[in-house]
């Protein structure tokens with residue numbers, strides 16, 4: 001197996017063009033497991049750790065351009081304000097060691113339906129774009145179109161993720177997941193919710209309950225119409241119930257060692273109700289309403 005260590009982004013793209021079967025490695029928290037367990041034997045591994053710009057983020061105030069290799073620990077420390085949903089999800093990833101190495105670029109590269117970055121990225125709005133680069137040019141891929149199947153994304157063999165562009169939160173965002181314990185587990189199911197008061201819309205993201213991470217469009221539409229955005233009045237008790245049902249209906253879970261499909265649907269409805277209550281409380285507080 002060849003080991004490629006480009007010193008710059010251009011060198012990395014050139015290496016990917018020359019070695020289309022090369023497996024990029026960033027934090028290595030997925031790749032090293034696969035190599036150690038002999039689940040994968042790529043002809044070459046392309047180490048991205050010398051490409052400094054991948055570990056940087058920037059913001060123009062309206063959106064954040066998050067370098068593919070920025071580790072979860074820095075998202076928690078530096079981006080909880082503009083990206084609260086993603087930061088909340090990042091807090092639940094693995095352990096401190098995994099959060100120091102693992103990245104959103106790696107989560108997207110792996111494209112596991114259980115990846116914790118996916119639900120908050122889907123919920124953050126249709127403006128989220130994955131920046132895919134190759135020697136042929138740059139593609140800005142809408143997040144909804146990125147996931148193709150279980151552990152499959154739409155990157156071409158010579159493409160690398162440079163960054164993810166994420167709109168700065170304009171309202172409350174929450175993430176919650178169910179696991180068999182609090183840390184170091186793959187989610188049984190996960191859910192992210194984002195309220196977008198700027199245009200009165202709602203974003204959702206479901207994890208670990210379908211072949212790909214996915215949104216719950218009917219639930220989003222129902223909530224958009226049901227919320228009292230202007231006065232921020234208390235939630236009608238029927239609203240969280242119906243919202244939970246619609247989220248559960250949008251999932252397409254399987255029975256596996258971590259849980260049954262029926263349990264996943266049930267748990268998703270609970271997570272949907274819970275995150276809605278948290279988000280609505282935050283929203284009311286922002287409007288100056290007391291509970």
Ligand SMILES: Cc1cc2nc3c(=O)[nH]c(=O)nc-3n(C[C@H](O)[C@H](O)[C@H](O)COP(=O)(O)OP(=O)(O)OC[C@H]3O[C@@H](n4cnc5c(N)ncnc54)[C@H](O)[C@@H]3O)c2cc1C
Pocket residue numbers: 023024025026027028029030031032033048068069092093094095098101102103104105106107108109110114115116117159160161162184185186187
């Ligand atoms: C003990 C343990 C606990 C874990 N817990 C969680 C958890 O709670 N939640 C969770 O979501 N994940 C978890 N993971 C999985 C893993 O940490 C995450 O998926 C992480 O986001 C991977 O990031 P990375 O930088 O380490 O990726 P890597 O392992 O370096 O790469 C992962 C994949 O992405 C590709 N890739 C990396 N960078 C790029 C790029 N720039 N462009 C294109 N492709 C790229 C690689 O080729 C590979 O296919 C855990 C892993 C371990 C070992």
